[in-house]
Amino acid sequence: MTSRTDRNRLRRDEVSGLQPGQDEFEVDWARATLVTPEPKKAISLRVDPDVLEFFKSQGPGYQTRINAVLRAWMEAQIKR
Numbered sequence: 001m002t003s004r005t006d007r008n009r010l011r012r013d014e015v016s017g018l019q020p021g022q023d024e025f026e027v028d029w030a031r032a033t034l035v036t037p038e039p040k041k042a043i044s045l046r047v048d049p050d051v052l053e054f055f056k057s058q059g060p061g062y063q064t065r066i067n068a069v070l071r072a073w074m075e076a077q078i079k080r
Contacts (some may be wrong), residue, residue: 040067 055062 052062055066058065
């Protein structure tokens with residue numbers, strides 16, 4: 001009979017300090033803090049139709065993606 005124990009995973013867990021059976025993504029909820037994100041501001045923004053269609057074609061959340069692109073550009077400018 002062959003063992004179904006994943007000995008490599010047990011070794012990796014031991015090296016990383018995890019106890020047997022402990023999930024590496026366990027959260028200590030006693031130390032968690034609630035962070036309320038700042039609400040976004042609604043604006044009117046004029047963009048080229050093809051730019052808008054590109055972001056919309058990527059599926060739901062296109063406004064969030066546009067915000068992420070603008071944030072990345074802003075942060076790149078700040079680091080200059």
